Amino acid sequence: MEAGRQRQGRLWSNLKEVCDLLHIPAACSVNSEELLFQHVQFKTGQRIHTIGQIFDTLYIVNSGFLKTVLIDEFGNEQVLSFPMKGDMLGVDGIHTRHYSSEAVALSDCDVILLPFKKLTALGRVHPELEHLMYGVMSRELVREQAMIGMLGALSAEARVARFLMSLAERFAQMGYSSKLFNLRMTRHEIGSYLGLTLETVSRTLSAFNEIGLISVDQRTIGIKDPEALKNLRRLPPSRTRAKQQAAAKVRNSETALATL
Amino acid sequence: MEAGRQRQGRLWSNLKEVCDLLHIPAACSVNSEELLFQHVQFKTGQRIHTIGQIFDTLYIVNSGFLKTVLIDEFGNEQVLSFPMKGDMLGVDGIHTRHYSSEAVALSDCDVILLPFKKLTALGRVHPELEHLMYGVMSRELVREQAMIGMLGALSAEARVARFLMSLAERFAQMGYSSKLFNLRMTRHEIGSYLGLTLETVSRTLSAFNEIGLISVDQRTIGIKDPEALKNLRRLPPSRTRAKQQAAAKVRNSETALATL
DNA sequence: CGGGGTTTTGAGACCGGTCAAACGCCGTGG
DNA sequence: CCACGGCGTTTGACCGGTCTCAAAACCCCG
Numbered sequence: 001m002e003a004g005r006q007r008q009g010r011l012w013s014n015l016k017e018v019c020d021l022l023h024i025p026a027a028c029s030v031n032s033e034e035l036l037f038q039h040v041q042f043k044t045g046q047r048i049h050t051i052g053q054i055f056d057t058l059y060i061v062n063s064g065f066l067k068t069v070l071i072d073e074f075g076n077e078q079v080l081s082f083p084m085k086g087d088m089l090g091v092d093g094i095h096t097r098h099y100s101s102e103a104v105a106l107s108d109c110d111v112i113l114l115p116f117k118k119l120t121a122l123g124r125v126h127p128e129l130e131h132l133m134y135g136v137m138s139r140e141l142v143r144e145q146a147m148i149g150m151l152g153a154l155s156a157e158a159r160v161a162r163f164l165m166s167l168a169e170r171f172a173q174m175g176y177s178s179k180l181f182n183l184r185m186t187r188h189e190i191g192s193y194l195g196l197t198l199e200t201v202s203r204t205l206s207a208f209n210e211i212g213l214i215s216v217d218q219r220t221i222g223i224k225d226p227e228a229l230k231n232l233r234r235l236p237p238s239r240t241r242a243k244q245q246a247a248a249k250v251r252n253s254e255t256a257l258a259t260l
Numbered sequence: 261m262e263a264g265r266q267r268q269g270r271l272w273s274n275l276k277e278v279c280d281l282l283h284i285p286a287a288c289s290v291n292s293e294e295l296l297f298q299h300v301q302f303k304t305g306q307r308i309h310t311i312g313q314i315f316d317t318l319y320i321v322n323s324g325f326l327k328t329v330l331i332d333e334f335g336n337e338q339v340l341s342f343p344m345k346g347d348m349l350g351v352d353g354i355h356t357r358h359y360s361s362e363a364v365a366l367s368d369c370d371v372i373l374l375p376f377k378k379l380t381a382l383g384r385v386h387p388e389l390e391h392l393m394y395g396v397m398s399r400e401l402v403r404e405q406a407m408i409g410m411l412g413a414l415s416a417e418a419r420v421a422r423f424l425m426s427l428a429e430r431f432a433q434m435g436y437s438s439k440l441f442n443l444r445m446t447r448h449e450i451g452s453y454l455g456l457t458l459e460t461v462s463r464t465l466s467a468f469n470e471i472g473l474i475s476v477d478q479r480t481i482g483i484k485d486p487e488a489l490k491n492l493r494r495l496p497p498s499r500t501r502a503k504q505q506a507a508a509k510v511r512n513s514e515t516a517l518a519t520l
Numbered sequence: 521c522g523g524g525g526t527t528t529t530g531a532g533a534c535c536g537g538t539c540a541a542a543c544g545c546c547g548t549g550g
Numbered sequence: 551c552c553a554c555g556g557c558g559t560t561t562g563a564c565c566g567g568t569c570t571c572a573a574a575a576c577c578c579c580g
Contacts, residue, residue, distance in 0.1 A: 070409045078409040092405060094398035101405060120391065124384055131380065137397045138354035144404040145352060145361060149330045149338040151411040152455035156568070187527065195412035197569060202528060218527080218577075416536065446558065460536060462560055478545080478559080 064109025324369025
C-alpha cells in the first residue's frame with residue numbers, strides 16, 4: 001500500500017501538497033511524508049460521482065475543469081459550479097451519506113481522493129486539519145450564498161459580466177492569463193449556471209463584444225475592460241434603495257448581542 | 261460559571277438537547293450533564309450577528325423566527341434564509357473569521373450559543389459530535405444548492421408554491437399545523453428570498469387564493485390544496501427536455517469511477 | 521466532404537418588473 | 551375616542567427584459 005509517489009508519474013500527494021492546493025497555509029506540523037492521498041485521472045465527459053451514489057470520499061481538483069449539476073425530476077440539468085484547481089468536491093454527500101449532485105469532467109482532469117473516514121480520523125489527531133475542513137466547507141457555503149445573491153438580484157448582463165470576471169480571477173490565481181482564456185463550458189452550461197438561456201448568454205457576449213468590453217472568438221474570451229465589467233450593474237431594484245440606505249446607517253448603532 | 265440549567269428559567273442546554281434540536285440522533289455517549297450551552301433571548305428586530313463582525317460562535321435556534329441577509333454595495337438586502345427551530349446560524353463566519361451575513365430576529369427568539377473553540381475542542385474528544393458538525397454544514401450546503409436550482413430554473417408561481425410548501429413542512433416538523441400558519445416575514449422579504457418583487461409575490465398569492473389553492477388573510481395562510489402546490493411548475497425550460505431525458509438514459513451506463 | 525453539436529442572430533410573445541394609487545392595519549398622541 | 555401617520559399590502563396599467571421558437575452559420579472531426 002505504501003507507494004513512492006512517483007510511481008506511474010505523480011499518483012500520490014502528501015498532506016502538505018493538499019493544503020497548498022486548497023490555498024490554506026495549514027501549519028503542517030505533520031511529518032506527512034508517509035500519509036499519502038491517491039490521484040485519479042478522468043477523461044472529458046466522465047463522471048467523478050453521480051447523484052444518489054454512496055458517499056465515502058471527498059475530491060480535490062489538481063488540474064482540469066469540471067461542472068457539478070443537479071438534475072430535477074424531469075432530467076433537466078442545473079449547473080451548480082465549475083470546479084477547477086484547488087476546489088473541493090463531494091461535500092454535499094456528507095449529510096445524507098449520498099451525493100446529492102453529479103460531477104462531470106469538462107476536460108481531462110487529475111483529482112485527488114480524500115477518503116472521508118481517513119480524513120476525519122486524521123482530523124482528530126491534527127487539529128489544524130480539522131479546522132481546514134471546516135474552513136473549506138464554510139468557504140463553499142459563502143460562495144453559494146454569493147451565488148444566491150447574484151441570481152436573486154442581478155440582471156442578465158451583470159451576471160455574465162461577473163461570471164467572466166470571476167473566471168478571470170481564478171485563472172490569475174492559477175498563474176494563467178486573466179486577459180485571455182478559454183471557456184471550457186458551452187453557452188448552455190453557462191446559461192444554466194447563471195439562470196439564463198443559452199441565447200441570452202450568447203447575445204450578451206456579443207453585446208459586450210460590440211461595446212469593446214471583451215473580444216469573443218468561439219470559446220476564447222479576451223478581457224478588454226475589466227473595470228467596466230466589474231462595475232456593470234443593471235437597475236433591477238431601484239426604488240428599494242433609498243429605504244435601505246437609510247437602514248444601513250441605523251444598522252451600525254447597536255449590534256444587540258445581549259448580555260454575554 | 262457552572263449553572264443549574266434552570267436559573268432564570270431555562271437558560272442552559274446540554275449536548276443531548278442540542279443534538280435533538282438539530283434532528284441528529286447523535287449517539288450521545290457523552291455524559292453531558294456538566295457541559296452546558298447558554299441560551300440568549302433576542303427581541304424582534306435585534307441582530308444576532310452582523311456582517312464583518314468577528315466570528316467566534318455558532319448559534320442554534322431554539323424558538324422564534326429569523327432571517328439571514330446579505331447586503332450588497334448599495335445597501336440592498338438579499339434574504340438568504342428564514343431560520344427557525346433547529347437551524348444553525350453563523351457557519352459562514354468560519355472561513356474568513358468574520359460573519360459574511362447578518363441574522364435578524366423576525367420575532368422574539370431564544371437562541372443557543374455554541375462557542376466555536378469549545379465546540380471543536382469537544383469534537384476532538386467525541387467523534388460523533390465532530391461528525392454532527394460536518395453533517396449540519398453539509399445539510400446547509402445542500403439546502404443552498406436546492407435554492408440555487410430553484411432560482412435558476414423555476415417560474416415565479418412555482419417558487420412561491422414551493423416556498424409555501426417548504427414552510428408547511430417545517431411547521432409540521434415543529435408540531436404546528438401545516439394547513440394554517442402565519443408568515444413571520446413581509447412580502448418584500450419573501451420576494452427578496454425568492455428573487456421576485458413584493459408585487460409579484462402579492463399577486464401570486466392572490467392568484468393562488470382565486471384558484472382555491474390557498475386562503476390568504478394578511479399574513480395568515482391556509483393551505484387548501486397541497487398536492488397542486490407541490491406539483492405546480494411552469495415550463496421555463498421546455499425544449500431542453502427531450503435532449504436531457506435522452507442524456508439521463510446514457511447516464512446510468514457507466515459511472516466511470518476509474519480504478520480505485 | 522458531410523453531419524452533429526454549438527453558436528449566432530432575428531422576430532415575436534409573455535412573464536415579471538416598474539411606477540402609481542388606494543386601501544387596511546395599527547400604534548401614537550391629541 | 552378619533553385623527554393622524556407610517557408601513558405593509560393589494561391592484562392596475564404599462565413597459566421592457568428574457569424567453570421562445572426558428573433558421574442559418576459555424577466548428578470540429580471523422
